[in-house]
Amino acid sequence: KNQVEQSPQSLIILEGKNCTLQCNYTVSPFSNLRWYKQDTGRGPVSLTIMTFSENTKSNGRYTATLDADTKQSSLHITASQLSDSASYICVVKKTGGYNKLIFGAGTRLAVHP
Amino acid sequence: DAGVIQSPRHEVTEMGQEVTLRCKPISGHDYLFWYRQTMMRGLELLIYFNNNVPIDDSGMPEDRFSAKMPNASFSTLKIQPSEPRDSAVYFCASSLVPPGALSTDTQYFGPGTRLTVL
Numbered sequence: 001k002n003q004v005e006q007s008p009q010s011l012i013i014l015e016g017k018n019c020t021l022q023c024n025y026t027v028s029p030f031s032n033l034r035w036y037k038q039d040t041g042r043g044p045v046s047l048t049i050m051t052f053s054e055n056t057k058s059n060g061r062y063t064a065t066l067d068a069d070t071k072q073s074s075l076h077i078t079a080s081q082l083s084d085s086a087s088y089i090c091v092v093k094k095t096g097g098y099n100k101l102i103f104g105a106g107t108r109l110a111v112h113p
Numbered sequence: 114d115a116g117v118i119q120s121p122r123h124e125v126t127e128m129g130q131e132v133t134l135r136c137k138p139i140s141g142h143d144y145l146f147w148y149r150q151t152m153m154r155g156l157e158l159l160i161y162f163n164n165n166v167p168i169d170d171s172g173m174p175e176d177r178f179s180a181k182m183p184n185a186s187f188s189t190l191k192i193q194p195s196e197p198r199d200s201a202v203y204f205c206a207s208s209l210v211p212p213g214a215l216s217t218d219t220q221y222f223g224p225g226t227r228l229t230v231l
Contacts, residue, residue, distance in 0.1 A: 043117070043204050043222025044156070089156065099169040103156040 002027045004092050004104035012110045017080055021107045023073040023090030031100070035064050035075045036089040038106070044089055047075070080111045117223035119205050125229045131193040134226045136205030137186055144208040146220060147180055147190050151201045162188065163211075195230045202227050 004025045013019050025033070032051045036044035048057045048064040050073070056065045061078045077084055087106040094100035118137040126132055138145045146161040160170040165182045173180070177196070182188040192199055206220040 041224070043206070043225055045222070046219045049219070097169065099158060099161065099171065101158060105155045 002092075002094065002102050004090055004102050006088075006090050006104040006107050008107060009105070010108040010110070012112060013080055015080060015082055015111055015113050019077050019080060019109065021075045021077075021088050021090075021109070023075070023092075023104055025071050025073070025090070025092045025102070025104075027071075027092040027094055027102050029095045030068065030071075031093040031095045033064075033066055033073050033093070034091045035062070035073075036091060038087045038089060040086070047088075077109075082111050082113060085109060085111045117205055117207055117221055119203075119223040119226050121226060122224060123227045123229075125231065126195055127231050128196055129194040130230075131191065132195045132199075132228060132230075134190040134203050134205075134228070136188045136190070136223060138188070138205070138207030139209075139221055140186065142207035142209050142221070143185075144211075144220075145182060145188050146204075146206040146208070147188070148204040148206065148222075149201045150204060150225070156204070159190070192228075195228075197230045200228055200230050 007022045032049055034049045035047045037047050038044040047062050048059050050057050050066045052068050063076045066073045087108045089106040090104040092102045120135045143164050147159040148156050149159055150156045159172045160180045161168055162182045178192055180190045202225045204222050204225045206222045208220045210218050
């Protein structure tokens with residue numbers, strides 16, 4: 001069954017600290033993996049996208065990694081800021097159309113001062 | 114560009130009433146999507162259009178849901194009759210290119226409509 005599992009479900013960290021969010025998937029055949037950031041009351045915004053051949057991709061303080069062999073991805077946030085408080089959603093796409101997107105349940109991150 | 118525009122932002126209605134959600138995609142985007150998000154099920158694709166034509170509506174929960182795209186700049190999602198279990202945030206998204214175009218097949222989401230059915 002095609003699944004995307006994210007952990008932890010929620011996380012609280014202090015401003016300035018680093019954190020890592022996990023995404024494990026069983027989706028096949030694999031096309032790409034995206035991390036989205038969703039602020040409260042807003043739609044998701046794409047942070048990074050990685051294909052099978054890419055191991056790491058950075059977007060400012062956000063760094064995503066992908067291990068296609070173990071089917072695991074992580075999103076590392078460096079020097080967290082209050083504005084990083086949001087839900088982070090891992091989305092894996094199978095080959096094919098837009099109806100081949102498998103969404104994770106998300107990790108809710110709260111950054112406290 | 115103003116991004117994807119959705120209206121209303123919030124809708125509260127009573128069970129049995131008809132609800133119409135509206136979406137204006139980003140100009141020039143050929144793909145339009147309707148999603149539903151709940152705490153229990155996360156984001157679910159309901160239907161998507163390409164050049165105003167529905168491509169896949171397998172995610173539409175039942176016959177009470179219908180979606181139309183009469184032109185390239187407007188789409189509606191209608192629920193008739195509405196039920197309390199339809200309460201969710203409904204997102205519209207649009208994309209410029211066909212799926213599989215790697216980094217360019219990004220979907221741009223609107224702010225969502227929070228629907229509450231009493």
